[in-house]
Amino acid sequence: MNAAIANDRNTDHVDLLMNKVESSADATARALVNTVLSPRFYTTRFEDFDRLNVEPVRAEWDAMMAEYEGDNNHDHFQRDAQFAEEVKQLMPQLSPELRQEFIDFLISSLTSEFSGCILYNEIRKNISNPDIRQLMTYMARDESRHAGFLNQSLKDFNLGIDLGGLKRSKKYTFFKPKYIYYATYLSEKIGYARYITIFRQLERHPDKRFHPIFRWFERWCNDEFRHGESFALIMRANPHLLSGLNRLWIRFFILAVYTTMYVRDHNRPLLHEAMGLRSSEYDYQVFRITSQICRQVFPVELDIDHPVMRAGMDKLVEISAAHQRAKSRGGLLGWASQAVHLVRATWTFGRMFLVPVKSHELPQQVRVSPVW
Numbered sequence: 001m002n003a004a005i006a007n008d009r010n011t012d013h014v015d016l017l018m019n020k021v022e023s024s025a026d027a028t029a030r031a032l033v034n035t036v037l038s039p040r041f042y043t044t045r046f047e048d049f050d051r052l053n054v055e056p057v058r059a060e061w062d063a064m065m066a067e068y069e070g071d072n073n074h075d076h077f078q079r080d081a082q083f084a085e086e087v088k089q090l091m092p093q094l095s096p097e098l099r100q101e102f103i104d105f106l107i108s109s110l111t112s113e114f115s116g117c118i119l120y121n122e123i124r125k126n127i128s129n130p131d132i133r134q135l136m137t138y139m140a141r142d143e144s145r146h147a148g149f150l151n152q153s154l155k156d157f158n159l160g161i162d163l164g165g166l167k168r169s170k171k172y173t174f175f176k177p178k179y180i181y182y183a184t185y186l187s188e189k190i191g192y193a194r195y196i197t198i199f200r201q202l203e204r205h206p207d208k209r210f211h212p213i214f215r216w217f218e219r220w221c222n223d224e225f226r227h228g229e230s231f232a233l234i235m236r237a238n239p240h241l242l243s244g245l246n247r248l249w250i251r252f253f254i255l256a257v258y259t260t261m262y263v264r265d266h267n268r269p270l271l272h273e274a275m276g277l278r279s280s281e282y283d284y285q286v287f288r289i290t291s292q293i294c295r296q297v298f299p300v301e302l303d304i305d306h307p308v309m310r311a312g313m314d315k316l317v318e319i320s321a322a323h324q325r326a327k328s329r330g331g332l333l334g335w336a337s338q339a340v341h342l343v344r345a346t347w348t349f350g351r352m353f354l355v356p357v358k359s360h361e362l363p364q365q366v367r368v369s370p371v372w
């Protein structure tokens with residue numbers, strides 16, 4: 001094992017290994033968890049969506065809606081005959097640790113997909129703005145397919161999640177509409193970047209494709225790309241969201257999304273290693289793709305290669321591990337130590353936030369193609 005992988009592994013994934021997912025109830029319990037790192041369900045102030053006006057980007061909007069209507073992925077989320085065969089053949093070869101990391105990956109991906117599905121559906125039900133309603137109908141359709149497809153793979157392990165129950169029982173976090181635009185745009189685009197990076201890697205190294213679901217990622221991530229395009233158009237049509245103090249919010253959300261992903265991915269070193277990747281290398285590739293795409297809408301971009309940024313990412317992984325250890329220890333000492341790690345994390349995040357950003361003019365044409 002080389003030093004970098006050893007370093008990646010050096011992070012704490014105690015939580016994953018100690019709280020194994022062995023039944024549907026365990027899987028649902030994992031999906032219900034709300035921590036800084038786990039995917040959440042959101043609710044918002046729906047009236048604001050009624051007031052959104054997409055006239056300034058009408059031509060691009062209509063072209064995008066025609067694509068949604070064309071629904072080129074309508075037949076994609078069905079398993080072929082080979083799927084079951086590959087599962088039967090490949091799964092017994094996974095080590096118990098890799099199996100747990102993969103299951104955790106499936107559960108957190110399912111939770112994020114389903115989170116989108118619920119949010120888009122709720123917006124649709126609570127507004128009358130015809131443009132946004134139509135958009136939400138299409139996006140909820142796509143996310144529901146994605147969540148269902150992931151759940152089928154969990155069912156292969158007898159770990160299927162009761163989505164209706166999850167919807168009723170999981171806590172909802174309120175986000176102002178403005179934060180929904182930034183966070184949802186980013187999570188759709190980062191979702192694209194994550195899936196396409198995995199797909200390209202396994203395209204180059206088919207021997208490392210340890211589960212058939214990865215074959216689906218290319219067409220799948222085009223849905224996520226388009227979802228991101230929709231929010232890009234919404235924000236470009238309402239340019240006040242992209243200027244003044246909001247530039248600081250954009251900076252904050254990019255950093256929050258990037259750091260969360262980095263820390264979470266470093267809890268799954270074996271998953272990336274099995275694909276022939278290192279967690280850090282994978283994450284920086286995802287950051288690079290996401291940052292390039294975001295130039296269509298955000299006037300500022302993080303300097304992801306800045307030494308303070310790079311060191312900060314690794315520092316946060318280390319703090320998160322120490323925090324997790326303090327939590328497992330419990331007691332007054334454990335609690336005090338958790339508080340110290342929280343302060344350290346905030347300080348590190350603050351330093352990263354202050355790294356100068358790169359600014360640029362926004363392009364005339366908003367939409368870009370998924371060419372990565």
Ligand SMILES: [Fe+2]
Nearest residue numbers: 113143146224
């Ligand atoms: Fe999705």
Ligand SMILES: [Fe+2]
Nearest residue numbers: 116188224227
């Ligand atoms: Fe999506």
